Structures are given as structure tokens and as C-alpha cells.
Amino acid sequence: MKKTVLLIIVMVCGFMSTSALAQKFPAYYPKGFQETGVIDAVYLGKGRIIIGDIAYRISPQVVVRSRSSKEDSALRLRVGAMVGFKLSGNVITEFWLLPDNYDR
Numbered sequence: 001m002k003k004t005v006l007l008i009i010v011m012v013c014g015f016m017s018t019s020a021l022a023q024k025f026p027a028y029y030p031k032g033f034q035e036t037g038v039i040d041a042v043y044l045g046k047g048r049i050i051i052g053d054i055a056y057r058i059s060p061q062v063v064v065r066s067r068s069s070k071e072d073s074a075l076r077l078r079v080g081a082m083v084g085f086k087l088s089g090n091v092i093t094e095f096w097l098l099p100d101n102y103d104r
Helices: 002-022
Strands: 035-043 048-051 054-066 069-072 082-088 091-098
Touching: 054 082
Parallel strands: 054 091
Antiparallel strands: 035 048, 035 082, 048 054, 054 069, 082 091
16 A cells, blocks of 8 residues: 555656756746747748747747757747747737647
8 A cells, every 4th residue: 555655656756846846947938928929931032930820920039949059040940849938019029939748
């Protein structure tokens, strides 16, 4: 009985630490994001992107941030990627790449 309880406690702690690690971001990530969503289509040459079925323009000076780099390439914006983003009007000026399991 004690082994079963101990095993359950260890498993619960393991799941909790995994979800906590998934939400840790570098200092250059904000505490919260203005908007989040999954990328549906990317048209970098045309300066457009579709996120959650909504079309947005992308600023020519857009900044893309990833957990591994403070300034990353816009080529990292791919269909299916979860992103946080900052809007100025209907123009996206900054992206943050998020893990697929990001909990809004």
C-alpha cells in the first residue's frame, strides 16, 4: 500500500514539474501576450499572415523571438506554430514562438 501511494505521489510531482517547465520563458518574453494563436498561413513576401482564421499584416521591421534567441529569423514562422504577438493597429510588430502545449 505504501509503495502505491509513494508511486502516485512521484507521478503527480513529475507531471506538475513537466507542465511548470513548459511555461518557463527567457527574461525577454513578456509575462503575458497581447494575442496568441496558431499560424494558419504565412505570406512573408506579401507581408501577411493568418492566425486563427484572421488575416494580419506583418511590419517590415517585425521582431521574432524564440526561447533560444532574442532575435530570430522570420522564417521560423511556420504553419501550425503557436505564437504570441503584439499588434499596432492591424499590423504585427513582434512575435514570440511558444511551445505547442502553451496554456493560455
